[in-house]
Amino acid sequence: MRISELARSVGLPIATVKYYIREGLLPGGAHTARNQADYGDDHVRRLRLIRTLRGVGGLDIQRIRGVVAAIEDDGLSRHEIFGVVERARAQDEASGSGARVDPRAKEDIDRFIERLGWKVRAEAAARDELGQALTALRQLGREYGTDVFLPYAEAADRMAAWEIGQLPASEPPSVAVERMVVGTVVFGAVFDALRRLAHEHHSAASQARHASD
Amino acid sequence: MRISELARSVGLPIATVKYYIREGLLPGGAHTARNQADYGDDHVRRLRLIRTLRGVGGLDIQRIRGVVAAIEDDGLSRHEIFGVVERARAQDEASGSGARVDPRAKEDIDRFIERLGWKVRAEAAARDELGQALTALRQLGREYGTDVFLPYAEAADRMAAWEIGQLPASEPPSVAVERMVVGTVVFGAVFDALRRLAHEHHSAASQARHASD
Numbered sequence: 131m132r133i134s135e136l137a138r139s140v141g142l143p144i145a146t147v148k149y150y151i152r153e154g155l156l157p158g159g160a161h162t163a164r165n166q167a168d169y170g171d172d173h174v175r176r177l178r179l180i181r182t183l184r185g186v187g188g189l190d191i192q193r194i195r196g197v198v199a200a201i202e203d204d205g206l207s208r209h210e211i212f213g214v215v216e217r218a219r220a221q222d223e224a225s226g227s228g229a230r231v232d233p234r235a236k237e238d239i240d241r242f243i244e245r246l247g248w249k250v251r252a253e254a255a256a257r258d259e260l261g262q263a264l265t266a267l268r269q270l271g272r273e274y275g276t277d278v279f280l281p282y283a284e285a286a287d288r289m290a291a292w293e294i295g296q297l298p299a300s301e302p303p304s305v306a307v308e309r310m311v312v313g314t315v316v317f318g319a320v321f322d323a324l325r326r327l328a329h330e331h332h333s334a335a336s337q338a339r340h341a342s343d
Numbered sequence: 344m345r346i347s348e349l350a351r352s353v354g355l356p357i358a359t360v361k362y363y364i365r366e367g368l369l370p371g372g373a374h375t376a377r378n379q380a381d382y383g384d385d386h387v388r389r390l391r392l393i394r395t396l397r398g399v400g401g402l403d404i405q406r407i408r409g410v411v412a413a414i415e416d417d418g419l420s421r422h423e424i425f426g427v428v429e430r431a432r433a434q435d436e437a438s439g440s441g442a443r444v445d446p447r448a449k450e451d452i453d454r455f456i457e458r459l460g461w462k463v464r465a466e467a468a469a470r471d472e473l474g475q476a477l478t479a480l481r482q483l484g485r486e487y488g489t490d491v492f493l494p495y496a497e498a499a500d501r502m503a504a505w506e507i508g509q510l511p512a513s514e515p516p517s518v519a520v521e522r523m524v525v526g527t528v529v530f531g532a533v534f535d536a537l538r539r540l541a542h543e544h545h546s547a548a549s550q551a552r553h554a555s556d
Contacts, residue, residue, distance in 0.1 A: 178482045185475060186472075186476050215542070230354070230398070248540055248541065248543075250540045254540060254543065256537070257540075259536040260536050266391075266394070266529060267529060270388075270392065270525065281502075281505060282530060282533050285501070285502055285534065287545075289494075289538060289541070291545045292494060314542065317476075318538065319472060320476045321534075324473070325502060325527075325531065326467070327499070328500050328504070329425075329527065330425050330429070330467065331463055332503045
């Protein structure tokens with residue numbers, strides 16, 4: 131199909147599709163005899179992935195480029211795949227201006243993860259994010275220990291074990307990356323939205339109980 | 344204290360502090376006899392809150408302004424407080440370019456929330472976020488029903504019930520807003536980071552099991 135049909139079929143402006151091609155997120159079309167570019171189902175699929183990562187996950191172009199490069203590379207080790215998946219949902223560093231990690235908070239987080247018995251890369255961005263959160267909580271006032279994270283770690287452990295159990299036992303790295311990125315980004319956003327709705331519901335229920343005391 | 348001391352005490356550049364004052368996130372200092380502005384502990388506290396919302400939560404200036412306005416307004420209804428708290432963690436709309444909600448997905452989400460028995464505002468942004476996620480999943484290929492969200496809803500329900508149970512029974516709306524925004528933003532980021540670490544851990548454990556089969 132032509133670029134105009136491609137754009138129409140996914141509901142994006144042609145200019146956006148051209149922009150993604152220029153930025154290296156989408157391969158160009160195959161050149162046809164009539165000196166036109168021809169696009170296929172792979173392009174449709176890729177555009178839907180990009181739209182999901184941007185729209186639901188709020189990823190910027192640079193991080194989407196990292197995901198796309200990983201999908202196109204079938205030689206990634208499991209270690210490398212995790213780097214890609216994790217960075218896809220990691221806090222946008224540009225927006226993280228001013229988020230600092232106190233060295234003591236960093237040590238506390240490393241010890242906390244060790245105590246959980248979790249085997250995770252030393253350079254995982256999530257360690258720093260936890261360190262930033264702990265630093266921020268301590269600066270906001272109380273002398274928080276990592277114990278405040280324990281109920282969250284237990285919930286995350288249950289959820290992740292169930293999620294990993296849903297994955298097919300083996301698939302090519304490129305397919306695994308796409309599935310894991312989408313799962314991490316989309317269901318991360320889903321859980322966050324549900325948690326906020328559940329706050330509202332339980333807060334109303336709690337107020338009603340207090341009022342009837 | 345002077346603005347230079349204020350900036351030093353929270354570790355921010357003076358220019359950043361001035362910028363926050365210009366943007367209305369931080370009140371100006373009290374004017375002293377010597378025609379200087381004097382800043383106090385409230386300013387320190389407010390700057391730490393802003394840094395947390397920006398650094399850990401990745402909130403933009405506009406959304407922080409909404410939070411700050413709510414903290415300064417002790418006349419908010421519970422309804423209004425939830426709007427503020429929810430928007431604080433809601434997906435950044437500017438980055439959500441291209442995230443659409445299929446009308447059928449919207450209906451499905453509304454029915455799903457009703458089936459859960461959750462009482463939440465019709466205009467909650469989280470409904471749209473769930474609709475976007477469902478639309479995206481369906482466009483990526485399979486004919487997903489809202490049942491895929493059920494394990495997440497159950498986990499969110501447990502977590503939110505526990506979190507709301509931790510809140511003091513009554514406090515002024517301004518204090519409640521600050522506590523709820525910080526809790527939603529910081530512990531939302533904490534859970535997201537822990538979930539990614541737990542994925543890595545369980546994936547390694549799962550691979551080890553498959554290898555030894």
